[in-house]
Amino acid sequence: xxLLTAIKERRSCxxxxxxxxxxxxxxxxxxxxxxxxxxxxxxxxxxxxxTSPEVKESIFAEAQERRKILFExxxxxxxxxxxxxxxxxxxxxxxxxxxxxxxxxxxxxxxGYKAYQHxxxxxxxxxxxxxxxxxxxxxxxxxxxxxxxxRILGVxxxxxxxxxxxxxxxxGSSFQTPRKxxxxxxxxxx
Amino acid sequence: xxLLTAIKERRSCxxxxxxxxxxxxxxxxxxxxxxxxxxxxxxxxxxxxxTSPEVKESIFAEAQERRKILFExxxxxxxxxxxxxxxxxxxxxxxxxxxxxxxxxxxxxxxGYKAYQHxxxxxxxxxxxxxxxxxxxxxxxxxxxxxxxxRILGVxxxxxxxxxxxxxxxxGSSFQTPRKxxxxxxxxxx
Numbered sequence: 001x002x003l004l005t006a007i008k009e010r011r012s013c014x015x016x017x018x019x020x021x022x023x024x025x026x027x028x029x030x031x032x033x034x035x036x037x038x039x040x041x042x043x044x045x046x047x048x049x050x051t052s053p054e055v056k057e058s059i060f061a062e063a064q065e066r067r068k069i070l071f072e073x074x075x076x077x078x079x080x081x082x083x084x085x086x087x088x089x090x091x092x093x094x095x096x097x098x099x100x101x102x103x104x105x106x107x108x109x110x111x112g113y114k115a116y117q118h119x120x121x122x123x124x125x126x127x128x129x130x131x132x133x134x135x136x137x138x139x140x141x142x143x144x145x146x147x148x149x150x151r152i153l154g155v156x157x158x159x160x161x162x163x164x165x166x167x168x169x170x171x172g173s174s175f176q177t178p179r180k181x182x183x184x185x186x187x188x189x190x
Numbered sequence: 191x192x193l194l195t196a197i198k199e200r201r202s203c204x205x206x207x208x209x210x211x212x213x214x215x216x217x218x219x220x221x222x223x224x225x226x227x228x229x230x231x232x233x234x235x236x237x238x239x240x241t242s243p244e245v246k247e248s249i250f251a252e253a254q255e256r257r258k259i260l261f262e263x264x265x266x267x268x269x270x271x272x273x274x275x276x277x278x279x280x281x282x283x284x285x286x287x288x289x290x291x292x293x294x295x296x297x298x299x300x301x302g303y304k305a306y307q308h309x310x311x312x313x314x315x316x317x318x319x320x321x322x323x324x325x326x327x328x329x330x331x332x333x334x335x336x337x338x339x340x341r342i343l344g345v346x347x348x349x350x351x352x353x354x355x356x357x358x359x360x361x362g363s364s365f366q367t368p369r370k371x372x373x374x375x376x377x378x379x380x
Contacts, residue, residue, distance in 0.1 A: 003196045003323045007225045007316050030372045035197045036315060037330055040268070041367040043375070050379045066299075073298040078230070108263040111336045111350075117304060118332075118352070121311035125226060126197050133193045140227055142308075146301045153379070163308070177231040182220045185233070189240045189343070
């Protein structure tokens, strides 16, 4: 698929068919992820490929609980309505886990220890674009408590569970959210 | 260009030709950026397109100073050798600035206030891939002090200057850094 088509057509999918993904597809997705740039090529990412129904159920239960807590804290109505069933129905969830020790020189900067996260986010974007090019739906999910997710996935305290990426064949069409005109977002220093 | 080709061929460029980029090219790069996903489609990014030699000189001076400070703090020899002349020679630098207030519900999470950064990183990755598809070199640069960069670019304290993206025609070939086998990076929960 053409790069710009993938970038513009990708959208978030919250409705998955149960069809499993084969190993080659998962390998293609992860290989695209690791070609992202990272500080000093430290490759600060790890992937946990989750197909276990029990683990998905635990993730779903945590997200449900967290959604309620976030609704109480924020008062944001959409959180009260937000259904997270896709955490159970997506055939695969890839947890992307970052290693703060591989953040490079930004560990010595004020407001630092972030570059490893940015590299993981770039790897995730590669994965989402590749999923779309394979006619798969994807969702970048972050509404979970990190301590709870470490416990569920067996991630040690010193690692950072950055996101859960739901992947699978889409069960219907997803709407595309609009974007603001870039003129509103851009200034020039000529 | 094919998506997977762009993902695998993109590399960091530290040697630029002085040829300016036209407005349409810059528009294509920024448009590709804003199609990244973001929390609740908050689009927490802003772009400062820098072509001013004076501003690039100030950025270069800050990066030189910071490089020395980071070398003293870390003792990492590559920082002592690292030439940042590309900050002067790249015809365009795009500063990507994030808005923490647009981070979405993760502002209520422990270890939160990160999702806006991740969205900006995904937007940057789109921009790097698009640059490669246009036969442009790019570099994701973060070795600067955020307070200093706010001052140089006129960014208010409540916004987050996340990265400087150097862009321009490459002045030579860049080597591709290898990647670890994904088997080393992946575990399965079946």
